[in-house]
Amino acid sequence: MFLAIDTSAGTSVAVTDGDRVLAERSTEDTMRHAEVIGEMIEATLDDAAVTPNSLDAVVAGMGPGPFTGLRVGIAAARTFAWGIARPLIPVVSHDAVALEQWSAGVRGGILVVTDARRREVYWSAYALGDLGTERTDGPALCRPDELPHPELRRVDATQISAGQLGRIARIRRAQGLPDEFTEPLYLRSPDVTMPGARKRVSR
């Protein structure tokens, strides 16, 4: 049984058991991750009638996502895992969108696109086959008019489902796949201004 948390877009929390999503709560609000995260975890566990200690692992959506919000979910997931002494499974957030599409019967190539703010987007390319999903390119960041893979069907997502994230984590584990990204996928450097030459204050 997994607790899955994603704050790469809005906030989404789920409890999954095998391939089943026992409970899931989500909000598309992209401004209140820190406010809602605690209550959402508590309520989702309640919905699933699961206690923290019966969880086997915590799944964290590692992004890509705008930094401030993304960090809240990863901090929560890592600390929750630490608190119950269970492993953390990091997952690329876009993988959840691809799995959702696959589960809805979509096959072929898709390009998952999410908002990166500052007039940029995050994207990942997937091949959806009969056996499952495979990320073929990305995740990466670009301007909307520079999106690659025009041949792929574009899927714009405003929310990442933590339920799908938990399912992907189980599938990756079942396949024995190693963790890919253990650090947040900001895909963007911090805004810093290097101190330049000192300006005179007197003339």
Place this chain on the structure above:
Amino acid sequence: MTDGPVVLGIETSCDETGVGIVRGSTLLANVIASSMDEHARYGGVVPEVAARAHLEAMTPTLDAALAEAGITLDEIDAVAVTSGPGLAGALMVGVGAAKALAVATGKPLYAVNHLVGHVGADVLADEPLEYPTIALLVSGGHTSLLLVRDLVDDVELLGETIDDAAGEAFDKVARLLGLPYPGGPQIDRAAVGGDPAAIRFPRGLMGAKDLERHRYDFSFSGLKTAVARWVEKTDDAGEVVPVADVAASFREAVVDVLLTKAFRACADYGIPRLLLGGGVVANARVREVAAERAAAAGVALRIPPLSLCTDNGAMIAALGAQLIEAGYGPSTLGFGADSTLPVTQIQVERL
């Protein structure tokens, strides 16, 4: 000494990831991971760099704190966390982590005020602090003068900086003297052998007209500019800048303003007690002049150990423990990071 609730405190308001553990008013652990080195090349704290560093440091710092305290997580009675004031993105990492930890372990969560936490650090000292007290809290992020009537119930902001924090002024002046970041210890070192009376730099908000409106407020931006102007004039005249004298005179101006206002508050309110807190207390001259003036004014001076003056999790844990011992319930899980949380809000969103 061994009584009281065991509280784990998490602090991420600026560039230190602090996790502290206390039992009542006894310190069990105080672990700090600082991202200061990463900010050095930028000449000041970069909020996004600080926030990223908090996330990286969080669980390793939690591990280190439990190890230092020699206890297991089961022995913790409550979790406390800084809700504000501070850098929003940095605060959110601590808030997210603390909420998850509280839910994961089923422990109550106390969301508290960072500035009041600085005052709370003193309860970890040997003798209890008497109230009311005046508190002067000075760091790179804040410069505040408080009247603390009761640590868990009644804290009033008397004044604060209207521009730069005192610690920022040290950083900026260090930079214009060609000294590295952080500026406080650098200025201290450079001032050795310098004459603090060599140059009379201006004292901000100390004029007669400021006595009314800005009686307890601070301003360091004019001082910084005055130092820059003085250095430029000396350069222009082809003379060598006497770095030791400039550093000593600048530091004297800062120390003079900080302490004049703090002791003025003690006198105005008839409170013969002054507590110092914040990273700038590391400055030897601040402590020295404070001790002299306290002796002269008959004011009892409290300075917590330096490791409890700079931002740390133990002070947050200590304040949490005091709230519990006062019988207050925990915070709801719905609070956020509040970068401008007023000192009157000692605990946020109490159930």
